[in-house]
Amino acid sequence: MPDTRNAIDVRNAVKRYGSFTALQSITLSIRDNEFFTLLGPSGCGKTTLLRMIAGFEDVTEGEIFLFGEEIENLPPHQRPVNTVFQNYALFPHMTIEENVMFGLEMRGSSRDAARKKAGEMLELVQLTPFSARKPSQLSGGQQQRVALARALAPQPKVLLLDEPLSALDLKLRQAMRSELKSIQRETGITFTFVTHDQEEALTMSDRIAVMSAGRLQQLGEARDIYERPVNRFVADFIGETNLLDARIEAVDASVATCRLGSGLTLECDAIGNARPGADVHISIRPERMTLAAANGDPWQGTVKENIFVGTDVQTVVQLQGGIALTVRTQNSAAGVATIFDPGTEVAITVEAGAARMLED
Amino acid sequence: MAGAAATGGSARSDTYASARNWLLLPSWAVLCIFVLAPVAMMLVYSFLTKEFRGGVIWEFTLAAYDQFFFDRGLFGDEPARIDWTYILIFWRSIWQAGLATFLALLIGFPTAYFIATRPAQTRTVWVFLITIPYWVNLLIRTVSMKFLLRDQGPLNDFLLATGLIDDPVRIINTNAAVQIGLFYSYLPFMVLPIYASVERYNFALSEAAADLYASKWTTLRRIVIPSVRPGIIAGCILVFVPSLGAFLAPDLLGGAKNFMIGSLIEEQFKGNAGNWPFGAAASMILLTLVLVILMFLARQQARADREATS
Numbered sequence: 001m002p003d004t005r006n007a008i009d010v011r012n013a014v015k016r017y018g019s020f021t022a023l024q025s026i027t028l029s030i031r032d033n034e035f036f037t038l039l040g041p042s043g044c045g046k047t048t049l050l051r052m053i054a055g056f057e058d059v060t061e062g063e064i065f066l067f068g069e070e071i072e073n074l075p076p077h078q079r080p081v082n083t084v085f086q087n088y089a090l091f092p093h094m095t096i097e098e099n100v101m102f103g104l105e106m107r108g109s110s111r112d113a114a115r116k117k118a119g120e121m122l123e124l125v126q127l128t129p130f131s132a133r134k135p136s137q138l139s140g141g142q143q144q145r146v147a148l149a150r151a152l153a154p155q156p157k158v159l160l161l162d163e164p165l166s167a168l169d170l171k172l173r174q175a176m177r178s179e180l181k182s183i184q185r186e187t188g189i190t191f192t193f194v195t196h197d198q199e200e201a202l203t204m205s206d207r208i209a210v211m212s213a214g215r216l217q218q219l220g221e222a223r224d225i226y227e228r229p230v231n232r233f234v235a236d237f238i239g240e241t242n243l244l245d246a247r248i249e250a251v252d253a254s255v256a257t258c259r260l261g262s263g264l265t266l267e268c269d270a271i272g273n274a275r276p277g278a279d280v281h282i283s284i285r286p287e288r289m290t291l292a293a294a295n296g297d298p299w300q301g302t303v304k305e306n307i308f309v310g311t312d313v314q315t316v317v318q319l320q321g322g323i324a325l326t327v328r329t330q331n332s333a334a335g336v337a338t339i340f341d342p343g344t345e346v347a348i349t350v351e352a353g354a355a356r357m358l359e360d
Numbered sequence: 361m362a363g364a365a366a367t368g369g370s371a372r373s374d375t376y377a378s379a380r381n382w383l384l385l386p387s388w389a390v391l392c393i394f395v396l397a398p399v400a401m402m403l404v405y406s407f408l409t410k411e412f413r414g415g416v417i418w419e420f421t422l423a424a425y426d427q428f429f430f431d432r433g434l435f436g437d438e439p440a441r442i443d444w445t446y447i448l449i450f451w452r453s454i455w456q457a458g459l460a461t462f463l464a465l466l467i468g469f470p471t472a473y474f475i476a477t478r479p480a481q482t483r484t485v486w487v488f489l490i491t492i493p494y495w496v497n498l499l500i501r502t503v504s505m506k507f508l509l510r511d512q513g514p515l516n517d518f519l520l521a522t523g524l525i526d527d528p529v530r531i532i533n534t535n536a537a538v539q540i541g542l543f544y545s546y547l548p549f550m551v552l553p554i555y556a557s558v559e560r561y562n563f564a565l566s567e568a569a570a571d572l573y574a575s576k577w578t579t580l581r582r583i584v585i586p587s588v589r590p591g592i593i594a595g596c597i598l599v600f601v602p603s604l605g606a607f608l609a610p611d612l613l614g615g616a617k618n619f620m621i622g623s624l625i626e627e628q629f630k631g632n633a634g635n636w637p638f639g640a641a642a643s644m645i646l647l648t649l650v651l652v653i654l655m656f657l658a659r660q661q662a663r664a665d666r667e668a669t670s
Contacts, residue, residue, distance in 0.1 A: 055570070055571075056567055056570075075570070076567070076570040076571055077570045077571070077572075077573045077574055077575055078573075081571075082571055082572065083568070083571045085564055085567070087564065089562065089564040089565050089567065089568035090568075091568070091583060092565075092587065102569070102572050102582075103571075103572030106573035106574045107573050150572070151572075154573065
């Protein structure tokens with residue numbers, strides 16, 4: 001029996017289109033009241049999963065529960081969830097107010113009650129002065145907020161958002177992020193958000209499910225996923241990282257000593273089935289390493305280039321044995337002091353706990 | 361300098377303007393020869409005196425219009441009473457055309473919706489199938505329809521064979537036969553514009569409506585139909601107008617009792633019994649009627665367009 005306190009429980013959900021499998025047995029829970037994000041590259045199945053929760057796609061196998069109630073066989077108009085569509089899908093022949101009132105009227109509200117509620121919703125998204133306009137008379141950002149008001153008005157148990165910010169320009173997108181987050185907190189409605197933008201996911205979400213190739217790769221809190229990626233896909237997709245091939249030399253309690261191809265050794269937390277002799281991948285975030293003048297330590301190499309990216313400087317260092325590492329140094333007085341010209345021999349320090357062993 | 365530049369600019373736009381006028385000439389010529397001239401001729405003829413074996417005498421009179429609306433007795437010397445004969449024929453025609461339009465919409469909309477929601481490759485095939493009857497002349501198709509509908513025709517044979525009826529049903533020479541003929545002749549004119557509208561319809565709107573608790577039927581009524589209204593109005597015009605002036609279906613399928621405007625006008629220009637000025641007057645009245653209806657629909661259309669785009 002699924003936990004009735006969970007907003008959404010997806011159990012072994014499979015989606016097949018003919019012989020193509022879009023989703024391979026997904027199981028995950030979305031907690032009540034949280035900002036949950038499905039994150040992955042296009043084609044990973046995240047939108048398919050969202051559409052299955054909304055009811056627009058049939059579930060080939062498996063179950064979906066909404067607060068403990070099985071919903072995968074209900075048509076979309078009988079599911080108490082609402083969607084903010086990628087291109088808003090506002091009704092062009094209705095005014096903004098009529099758009100927001102639509103769902104309320106369909107649920108049986110009187111016109112007056114619906115109008116009152118629509119007014120509150122338009123106030124929440126700060127569009128009260130536009131209520132009599134048609135969608136085409138609004139900017140993209142305003143249409144976005146109408147779509148949000150329309151979906152929130154019937155007070156759904158879960159709000160589904162399908163890449164709602166992707167059609168907006170950068171500044172607006174950033175402003176909308178914090179607005180969405182604060183509306184989620186204000187209304188207390190569970191948000192399920194789909195995006196391919198990892199920054200968007202990290203800044204807004206309570207928890208993130210990273211998906212790839214129709215599979216759930218990792219589920220956890222934003223920081224958790226960034227700091228402790230379980231596999232190469234997650235480490236690479238979320239933020240930037242240095243991926244290194246290594247062989248386990250020894251495992252002592254929970255610490256594994258790994259040897260890189262060049263003979264350098266590195267200690268990191270041992271995971272699950274780590275045993276001596278196994279080949280593994282190791283991820284080190286560029287900002288978790290620092291440079292210093294060469295001091296005879298085996299962890300040293302030659303600066304190949306410095307790339308200025310505004311807030312940081314990325315330095316590519318060539319280690320002995322051909323391994324190239326990217327190190328990120330903050331563009332501050334203290335940081336700039338540790339940046340060296342190309343050709344200089346430098347020592348690299350990897351922060352304790354920064355090296356992360358991956359499952360595959 | 362600035363002044364010279366401005367002069368140069370306006371000289372050039374003059375050149376463009378005159379070039380444009382010359383290029384528009386062929387269109388104007390076609391319009392004048394094939395639209396304005398015949399209508400003008402009809403207008404003039406409607407005010408002339410009739411010649412008994414067809415043709416006209418060049419003498420101004422309102423007799424044709426008078427004959428249409430009033431009855432002055434056999435010798436034309438009685439006080440004028442309103443003559444309902446022709447007005448009734450007009451009324452019946454409008455009613456028949458309206459009914460044909462309604463039936464075409466009833467069948468045409470689901471057909472168009474069905475085609476527009478098929479995968480892209482199959483859509484073309486369906487549209488092609490819809491247009492196939494148009495490869496055969498309307499007269500031939502209407503005559504064939506006559507054979508299909510007659511008492512011993514395939515339709516009755518089929519109904520008899522299935523045991524639905526015991527005696528042949530009389531279809532030919534009834535209003536129903538005219539309806540079937542009009543419906544069959546003009547159905548594609550309803551299907552194609554609606555299809556074009558539905559094809560451009562954003563089906564995400566239907567998903568949004570379903571997401572907001574609207575049933576399929578409510579979604580159709582409140583979201584789909586308002587969105588494709590321009591296509592529906594275009595289809596209605598394209599079926600109603602030719603149905604109103606049709607004479608093949610009423611003549612061949614409706615028999616003598618079910619006279620429509622088209623047949624009435626056609627009679628006036630045929631053989632020795634004709635009355636050209638009267639035929640011209642009836643045409644002018646029909647034209648006025650159609651224009652009034654079109655203007656009404658055009659205003660509806662403009663409103664629908666405004667609502668769809670604004």
